[in-house]
Amino acid sequence: MIKPLEGITVVAVEQAVAAPYASSRLADAGARVIKVERPDGDFARNYDRLVEGQSAYFVWLNRGKESICLDLTIEEDREILAIMIAEADVFIQNLKPGSMEKLGFGSGNLRKRFPRLITCDISGFGDGGAFSHLKAYDLIVQAETGLCAITGTAHGPARVGVSVCDISAGMNAHTAILQALLLRESTGQGTAIQVSLFDAVADWMNVPVLQFDYSGYETKRAGVNHPSLFPYGAYRCADGKDVIFSVQNDREWVIFCDKFLKQPELTRRFADNMQRLGNRAELDQIIVARFSEISSNQAMAELEAAGLAYGRLNQIEDLSTHPHVRRIAVSTPQGDIDMIAPAAIFDTVKSPAFRPVPALGAHSEAIRNEFGPQSRRSMNKEPGRAER
Known part of the structure; x- marks a missing residue:
């Protein structure tokens, strides 16, 4: 069965949660996603070792991808990345602000060279402003957006129990990339997309901000109760x-x-x-x-x-056995893992198949052979027009 994004190639220089979330959803839809990792790997591989010795975060967000290890401080590896990007439809990155520009892969430069390329930069605070140069992780942004201030009880603020800033940014990036792919169908032109964790969750904070701005109403931390609807x-x-x-x-x-x-x-x-x-x-x-x-x-x-x-008011163990939880089997380097299925259900897909989670550098040799200088591929090809 043909998937909607078959024939689309995504190159992702990614780590942690936000960018991997976006690229994993593109992979689920059939895109070829080449995940570029440092020689020691995406650090999310080592967040925990609780899923057959593997990180729960990494297993969740990296199915269906090819993993290549590149040391982007080395010219030869930068050349391989450049050739890959030249033949890609989408380029995603969420490294420290400014890192890709210093390496010669800033989105502005790439968009000039490859007009059909769609670039997506994911950051903590965006491309401009007082905090744009800072590293920013999920809890930091939860605090900065005021989300922690309205989460918790009267005794104090709390972190939302999952990485909502990362996930929201990844969801927004995924949606924006799909919009850009549709736009390219009619215009022939790619798009430069920026998504920040701050903007993603600040948008979610519109209700308490609007209530405060227009009525002076201050949302109170209400524990497991709604702050503005009662009972x-x-x-x-x-x-x-x-x-x-x-x-x-x-x-x-x-x-x-x-x-x-x-x-x-x-x-x-x-x-x-x-x-x-x-x-x-x-x-x-x-x-x-x-x-x-x-x-x-x-x-x-x-x-x-x-x-x-x-x-x-269920516990995690209750969710694990909940009658409405749908599960999928995903192959990993340590065997098949049973995990909760993605939310969307398509009536055209009866039994969706999900590709494996890659071991670190599992595809390095094959991708180096495919995109290395010896392959004599042209860096002047337009994205989306490469030989498949």
Whole structure:
């Protein structure tokens, strides 16, 4: 079965999470992704050794790629990279700001030489501004964007439990590259794309920023509760288990008071969300008392009967065996790994196949033979027009 990006070649000088996320999704769609690693490898290979002696991060984000080790301080290896880029459709990099420019592979220069090439630079803070020269990792950007300030409890801020800045930047890069490929179909021209971790998550912060800018409303850290919708959060039941439930609008509030709390008169005193937020402490006492009287199963049954949204406050082990988790098998250097499937489901693909996670430098010899100076490939070919 032909995949949508078959025939597209991506060269990725990448490390960690953000760029590998974007290129892994391109690889899933059929693109040839050549991952350029230092001689000692992408440092994400050594984040942990918890998946059959391999890094969970690396196994997750590097399936379907070819790995070549290049020392870009050596002219011969830079020449190989140059030939690869000359024949690529997409070039992705997320090294320290300025690194690729110093090596002669800045996106501005590449775009002039190869008008059909799509370049994507991923950084912490973008190409300009006071912080643009700094290294920036996920937690640093979570803190800088104010995400930590609204995450956690009244006792203090917290990091979101997964690398959301990296992931968001990777998602934005993936989307932008697909847009650029579509644009090239009609214009024949490539695009230079910049994505920063800061911009990716700052966009996600629009709601608390808009609320503050226009009303002075300051989002409070609310633990496992919604900061600006009430009631919406976790409540402990008689069996010691927590149930999450949500009231999204005033109609649901009426139902909740009548069917679950058995106190319909509350709807007259606290008719809308702003009134409920303003009297949160008083209402919370009533809601906490009701949940504490019944088991979690009874609470969920009553919420479902009332047509209200609910869920369980699951642990990682609960997710691992969750009935809605879909899994895929991916080959790695240490054997097949069972992992959670990517989110998109296509009705044209019944049993998607995912290519292996590469060992460090697994394709170095073959790629050097293919793109090395001895191959006599022309560096004047336009990207997307190379022989396949």
